Amino acid sequence: MKKTVLTFGLICAAVMAAMMFATLPFMDKIGFDRGEIVGYTTMILAFMLVFFGVRSYRENVGGGQLTFGRAFAVGILITVIACLGYVVAWEIIYFNFMPDFVDKYVSYAIEKARASGASQQVINAKLEELKSLKAIYNNVFFNVAITFFEPLPVGLLVTLISALVLRKKKPQATTEYRLQDPIKA
Numbered sequence: 001m002k003k004t005v006l007t008f009g010l011i012c013a014a015v016m017a018a019m020m021f022a023t024l025p026f027m028d029k030i031g032f033d034r035g036e037i038v039g040y041t042t043m044i045l046a047f048m049l050v051f052f053g054v055r056s057y058r059e060n061v062g063g064g065q066l067t068f069g070r071a072f073a074v075g076i077l078i079t080v081i082a083c084l085g086y087v088v089a090w091e092i093i094y095f096n097f098m099p100d101f102v103d104k105y106v107s108y109a110i111e112k113a114r115a116s117g118a119s120q121q122v123i124n125a126k127l128e129e130l131k132s133l134k135a136i137y138n139n140v141f142f143n144v145a146i147t148f149f150e151p152l153p154v155g156l157l158v159t160l161i162s163a164l165v166l167r168k169k170k171p172q173a174t175t176e177y178r179l180q181d182p183i184k185a
Contacts (some may be wrong), residue, residue: 004056
């Protein structure tokens with residue numbers, strides 16, 4: 001199981017990290033709204049490797065058979081490895097290439113609130129909330145935790161679906177009674 005989990009988990013992590021690094025130069029042009037769409041679409045596509053990892057485990061290790069529990073265990077381990085890779089990539093990007101990410105997000109959120117016609121009181125409350133987000137985000141431990149839990153629900157959903165689809169129990173032994181042809185007997 002270890003080889004399958006590591007192989008597919010690292011490939012999944014590499015796909016997500018590569019997409020993050022590939023979109024980095026275009027971040028200002030993509031914007032936060034479309035960036036979220038691009039990010040989650042990439043996560044869904046990358047987490048398809050969970051399905052292929054579970055299927056590979058079923059065929060190569062399980063001899064074509066796999067219970068839901070074992071399929072879920074393989075899938076969630078692939079997901080955890082992929083999420084850890086995602087965290088490493090984001091930490092590198094955030095602290096080395098985008099230390100102003102939260103400031104840009106605060107400006108975006110305030111402009112979005114103004115454009116929606118929010119009152120100044122609501123905007124001020126939002127601004128205070130976002131300032132506390134910046135303090136939290138600059139703490140490495142909270143940053144890691146928040147980043148880890150960003151792709152986890154997507155991976156968990158794909159893991160559940162994969163485990164349901166790919167489970168395959170042993171065929172039940174059936175007893176066949178054959179009647180002999182009285183003419184040939």
